Amino acid sequence: MTEARGLTVSSETPEDAAPADGPARVAVIGSGAWGTTLAALVAQQEPVVLLTRSAETADQIAKDRRNFRRLPGIDLSPRVQVSADPSQLFSAADLVIFAVPSAHLREMVEHVRQWIPESADILSVVKGLERGTLLRMTEVIADAGGIEPRRIAALSGPNLAHEIARGLPASAVVASQDPAVGERIVARLSRRAFRLYTNPDVIGVELAGALKNVIAIAAGAADGLGFGDNGKAGLITRGLAEMTRLGIAAGANPLTFAGLAGIGDVVATCGSKLSRNHQLGDLLASGRKWTDVEGVLQGVAEGAYTVDAALALAARYGVEMPIAREVHNALFEGKSVQRCLIDLLARESKDELADFGRWGTPRPAELT
Secondary structure, three states, X not given: OEEXXXXXXXXXOHHHHOOOOOOOOEXXXXXXXXXXXXHHXXXXXXXXXXXXXXXXXXXXXXXXXXXXXXXXXXXXXXXXXXXXXXXXXXXXXXXXXXXXXXXXXXXXXXXHHHHOOOOOEEEEOOOOEOOOOOOEHHHHHHHHHOOOHHHEEEEEOOOOHHHHHOOOOEEEEEEEOOHHHHHHHHHHHOEOOXXXXXXXXXXXXXXXXXXXXXXXXXXXXXXXXOOHHHHHHHHHHHHHHHHHHHHHHHOOOHHHHHOHHHHHHHHHXXXXXXXXXXXXXXXXXXXXXXXXXXXXXXXXXXXXXXXXXXXXXXXXXXXXXXXXXXXXXXXXXXXXXXXXXXXXXXXXOOOOOHHHHHHXXXXXXXXX
């Protein structure tokens, strides 16, 4: 039970005290903070399987009913079944959720694909772009798993796992090519404190979820250097402009970037110290190097693994992303964060909407 400014919320329901009842029809692949949180969320109403990478991790979580490493302080219901062996876990599953780091998604899909029922809905909650191929995460799942894209949905939004695990209110959006898939997933996962919406724009939702992590690194660096609220707000806003430019070029609906997967996630990730990407930017601003902090962060800072793919995708579409470029420079080129942000401030001023083309210019019919 948690008190949040007069609002009493709970991460448990009365059913959590009940033992697991029957085979799990939901499988969550990945026992990081987000995967464990989603397993706990599902377990409020039905049994769920949580698949870990190692048997040692599975044994620890199953024994202690806590994921001490990734989600400390949260008790897991008996309805959360934990295992590292996928061979007999998915026979009854009609919803499979992938919640592994983007760099390991292809490997994990190939590992479990033979056990995923052909009738199951697939949900990706992974936020990133694959290096080399530049594929979005639903595309990686389709390619690596031989799965029809219409079966795969993507969930994104301002979803700081530790807050959701504590029962604090949150919202997200589920994007799918097939509206029925999105609606089924929303009906399955939506809770009073976890409000879900649907969106047909899979491209926009996934690009927004991946790109905001890059901007959050820059925002964390701005906080670390004491840029103040005005400077940080300007940086975030121009970061959102970069995200939207690339999204439009890739075929996304620009309004998606004004929704939960866009500005909603930007606000949470760029503003919260719970964000690993924000933490990374702050550490870089203190003079630490990426090679020094990569292994000590509590979880994965996806922006560091996404930025180069984002820049390659921007080059493909002829889109300029100066903030992402400076994040790359700070991470991989040895450029100081101070110099990166100074160079951004020194850029020539221009029309704020110049790069948005026709989207930023009202059509004649819209002027009447």
